[in-house]
């Protein structure tokens with residue numbers, strides 16, 4: 001009897017675990033990989049992008065109406081010492097491809 005109850009509990013717990021895994025996989029499938037990169041890089045610690053982010057620096061949601069993708073990209077690799085409007089790290093160490101992806105993504109935000 002005890003073993004049976006134990007098995008049932010294990011079954012319930014493992015199915016809950018599977019549901020959690022499935023939901024997590026679903027969510028990451030829906031998130032744009034470039035947005036995921038932006039999240040990992042911490043841009044939203046300072047900038048608002050879309051519905052979330054900080055207010056230490058300019059809101060980037062409508063950056064595409066002020067700058068071209070090339071101009072956005074140029075901003076990402078400015079050395080901190082060359083900035084006058086506050087601190088932002090230089091993202092120069094990123095792959096060229098990732099700098100392009102991020103710039104195009106921000107440029108194309110509605």
Ligand code: HEC
Pocket residue numbers: 038041042043044045046047056057058060063072075076083084085086087088089091102
């Ligand atoms: C530590 C805070 C911080 C982080 C993190 C940060 N930024 Fe910035 N960002 C700033 C500040 C401050 C400025 C304004 C700098 C200036 O005027 O020279 C700025 C300026 C910019 C600009 C130019 C905006 C404009 O209106 O001129 C762009 C584009 C930009 N950031 C994109 C990004 C992206 C993309 C990331 C992540 C990859 C990022 N930033 C991460 C603080 C940050």
